[in-house]
Amino acid sequence: MPKIIVEVMPKADLLDPQGKAVGNSLKRAGHSVATVRIGKRIELHYANTPTAAELEAAKQIAADFLSNGVIEDVVSITVEA
Amino acid sequence: MKIGVVTFPGTLDDRDAARAVRLAGGEAVSLWHADTNLHDVDAVVLPGGFSYGDYLRCGAIAAQAPVMQTIIEKANEGLPVLGICNGFQVLVESHLLPGGLIRNEHQHFICRDQKLIVENVDTAWTSEFTLGQEITIPLKNGEGGYIADQETLKRLEGENLITFRYSEVNPNGSMNNIAGLRNARGNVVGLMPHPEHAVEPGFGPDTSIAMRSGVDGLKFFTSVLKSLVEA
Incomplete structure (x- = not known):
């Protein structure tokens, strides 16, 4: 099915507790991963x-509803035919 | 005076909010998320809980609900609206209040009796307090960390829009110890702690006088009733 894929990330300068917890777990397991963000x-x-x-409508939806500009960034919007 | 209490799927504290309204002397009217009609209420409470399972972001889907479109319109015309906890999250997602609420700094859900300083009494919901008064009401949230960009914070401080600050402990990493905000007009107030859980002796926070005797939350509701009578 054709789709538009929207990717949203927590802002770079904000704490991402999920990523932090996963990163700590990976480090504990001996991996060389420095940080994780989810x-x-x-x-x-x-x-x-x-x-x-x-596509224009999707960009609007991504900005207005799928993300909150105070805490998140829309990092990519791609079309997959 | 009729005060509407909104129920979204996943709202938890609507019954307590309605009870607080009645204990303060008002008539509580249940409002449903799918309703666009506010049934002639004089004010609205957006209660706490986990509307729409906190899907997408806390309060984000509730902000799109039919009832919110009417509430946003009326709030911009001056209808008193109080958002408690998830209701505060709905208010920021509806852009009735600025900023955002993120996961608590220490990543734990917290549940405690929280001391607050009343920073502003020029609102429909805080007029019965005195400026600088310390109150204690329950706090229970996982995503209560208030954030905003520096420009917004400067405006909030400069225009006296911060209504409550955490006292003694900042429980969730909120910027500038912000526990609650008002809009410029003073009809919209949102806060993370729960006034509706501190309205009846025997069921509120402990005080120096007796266990569970704290009723500091009642003044939110008596304030709005008084402001409606005077309006």
Whole structure:
């Protein structure tokens, strides 16, 4: 199914408790990972390949609803036909 | 005076909020998330809980609910609105108050009787307090860390919009010890701690006088009733 994929990450200067907990666990297991940050991948599915207007609408949805600009950044919006 | 209490799927403290309204002498009216009609209420409480399972972000989906579209419109016209805990999160996600709330700094859910300093009494919900008064009401949250950019913080401080600050302990890493905010007009107030759990002797926080005798939360509700009578 054609989709628009939106990726959202917590802002770089904010504490990401999930990432911190996973990072600590990896370090405890002996891995050389320095830090981990966890974000979200949101897929919007469409019946047909999204039009330019639908992509524009998705960008708006990503900015207004799927992310909160105070605490998060939309890092990518990609179309997968 | 009729005060609406909104129930979203996942709201927990609507019954307590309605009871607080009644104990203060008001009439509580249940409002449903799918309703666009506010049934002629004179004020609205957005209670605590985990609306929509905290999916996406706390309060984000509730902010899109039909009832919120009407509340946002009326709040901008002056309708008194109090957001408690998840209700505060709904207010920031609705852009009725600035900033955001993130996971507590130490990553634990906290539940404690919390001391607060009343920083502003020029609101519909705090007029019965005295400026600088210390009150104690319960706090229970996992995502109560208040954040905002430096420019917003400067504006909040400069325009006296900070309504409550945590006293003695900052339980969740909130910037500038912010526990609650108001809008410029003073009709919208949001805070993380729970006034509706400190309204009846025997069920509130401990005080120096007796166990569970704290009723500091009641003044939120008597304040709004008084402001409505005077309006």
